[in-house]
Amino acid sequence: MKGILAAQRESFMAALPEPFSIRKDRLKRASAMIRDHADRFCDALSEDFGHRSREQSMITDIGGSISPINHALKNLEKWAKPEKRGVQFPLGLLGAKAWVEYQPKGVIGIIAPWNFPVNLVMSPLAGVFAAGNRAMVKTSEYTPATAALFEELAGRYFDPTELAFVSGGPEIGKEFAELPFDHLLFTGATGIGRHILHAAADNLTPVTLELGGKSPVIVGTDADTAQVAERVVVGKMLNAGQICLAPDYVLVPSSQESAVVEELKSAATAMYPTLLSNPDYTSVVNDRHYQRLNDWIADAQAKGAKVEVVNPANEDFGSTNSRKMPLHIVRDVTDDMTLMQEEIFGPVLPVRRYDMIDGAIAEVNRRDRPLGLYYFGKNEAERRRVLDRTISGGVTLDDVIFHVSMEDLPFGGVGPSGMGSYHGLDGFRTFSHAKAVFQQSKFDVAKIAGLKPPYGPATRKAVARQIGG
Structure with a gap:
């Protein structure tokens, strides 16, 4: 797992900035992976559950996986546009500018649950890929047939430096959560969520927890x-x-x-x-x-x-x-x-x-x-x-x-039902870094505002304006 993460991060850094064409291509391949093998996924889901309604699987795990991908394909260029922000008076009059750029974070870890083991992999991947990231996915040991199918198919549609799946029990899950991802998404029980948060803390990995509770x-x-x-x-x-x-x-x-x-x-x-x-x-x-x-x-x-x-x-x-x-x-x-x-x-x-x-x-x-x-x-x-x-x-x-x-x-919880959210624009922003950019004007603003020594009347005027005097 450490080797996969290192390879993904190296590939990610070499490719920056990640163009929209590549992001869209990944989204289309993700959609094709599910659509081309919908019947096999439904069979695997039914095998894992003992019996699972085929029509339900088509609605929740096949259609429910492709819809968010299509939504991301349609909107990602709009989501990714730099966002103009204001600057304090009188900097705007002097030509200064401020804006926010949305950059991919890098390698995102996804720990998926067993109850919707296709949808709850692919729905977050829509935001992950739209934002320009790579991903590693830990599947649930309770749905081994579905996990095995993902591992079989992923290599046909993605290079391991773009998307990789790993499977295994609690020990593998613990090791996965301890990897230094650029962001980690966990969907599952509140009790396990506490352990995930502890594991991620040593690396200061940002975490989104999608938990549950008594709705x-x-x-x-x-x-x-x-x-x-x-x-x-x-x-x-x-x-x-x-x-x-x-x-x-x-x-x-x-x-x-x-x-x-x-x-x-x-x-x-x-x-x-x-x-x-x-x-x-x-x-x-x-x-x-x-x-x-x-x-x-x-x-x-x-x-x-x-x-x-x-x-x-x-x-x-x-x-x-x-x-x-x-x-x-x-x-x-x-x-x-x-x-x-x-x-x-x-x-x-x-x-x-x-x-x-x-x-x-x-x-x-x-x-x-x-x-x-x-x-x-x-x-x-x-x-x-x-x-x-x-x-x-x-x-x-x-x-x-x-x-x-x-x-x-x-989509997200609050307190014991989770932290953070994803889906649509909110997912794009969860898996992006909002980078603040300020461009100073051509004038000597520090001198005009009295911000550089020797301090004097201009300094006192600037302070008075700041504090409302």
């Missing part, structure tokens, strides 16, 4: 409960809930709890009338995560929660090793249950009641700041209060998750 749904007092249920179920059952932005728990007005729960059941039944043999429904990724989810459900039941399993066809999940899990709606949850302490990352949905909107807001605010927050409702004052009184990485109104798909919006 709440607040159902407003006048929300359309049928719409709420359908959209929450789409987001919760996509990828079997294995999404960093999945709705993690739902806050409903006390008087509407039963209605919302029934609507959730109806929506899940309509979309997934069967589960075990349904090609549209994805499995939990591995035995460890499947056991974890079942343990958390059992913990909630033991502490008094009511669990309602949405199993429309009355299928026998105990007789299969498919790791498919139906939607579990959990009511009467309390803070001492693991489900309300940890990010769920699976098809388990706690529902909690509130009486006044400020009670729902207080529930969100006493937890760590989430990656996403979702509000449904028509009351503009209530919506505004939720937006103003909560802090989250991003927000989707009247739906869930969709803000991540908007390439012109920054």
Whole structure:
């Protein structure tokens, strides 16, 4: 890995400045690598998960990888234009100028997760390549087939000095994070994110952390409960809930709890009338995560929660090793249950009641700041209060998750849900160095402003102007 990094950095420095034509060519090759082998990627994803919906993979990992690349291709020259800045009076009158130039940083490290193991490699690469950088990618050991396919294909489309993949377990991940990258992006669990930040600190490597957390749904007092249920179920059952932005728990007005729960059941039944043999429904990724989810459900039941399993066809999940899990709606949850302490990352949905909107807001605010927050409702004052009184990485109104798909919006967390952001222009700037440039005028400004000895009246006048005297 050190050798790859050294070769990439040497190649990067020799090539500066990186022309737009090269950047665009890399973006086009990245897009072709995914598009040309879409079927193989879908097969690998399904192999890694035990079963993964092919159509879902095409939407989230194939289309979801090519869209940000196309967006970067369309906009990178605009993003990269020098940005004119103002200069203090009277320097502008004397001919001085100031501007910001966006330079590539160098070699970017990307540590990708297992839940969207194609998209969460390629989406950041769109910004990395648009900014003119090289990249090294550490893939997840939980998705070995996808990782192997990346390693096989990358060499057909890229020189190792442009893009390289490495795979392996936690030890390789630790060594990767300790490399002196020019920037490091990690997507994954908050606990691992802390270790990544420690590892990068010794090299003072700038880090972007895309983590997770308990993203709440607040159902407003006048929300359309049928719409709420359908959209929450789409987001919760996509990828079997294995999404960093999945709705993690739902806050409903006390008087509407039963209605919302029934609507959730109806929506899940309509979309997934069967589960075990349904090609549209994805499995939990591995035995460890499947056991974890079942343990958390059992913990909630033991502490008094009511669990309602949405199993429309009355299928026998105990007789299969498919790791498919139906939607579990959990009511009467309390803070001492693991489900309300940890990010769920699976098809388990706690529902909690509130009486006044400020009670729902207080529930969100006493937890760590989430990656996403979702509000449904028509009351503009209530919506505004939720937006103003909560802090989250991003927000989707009247739906869930969709803000991540908007390439012109920054995607990132806040506090324990992450630091920094990328996507679109914000990704370009994350992976660029904003270099300040000042061009002095032809006049002797230091003398005019009294900035050079011997100091005198001009100096005192300059100081008075600075401090407002």
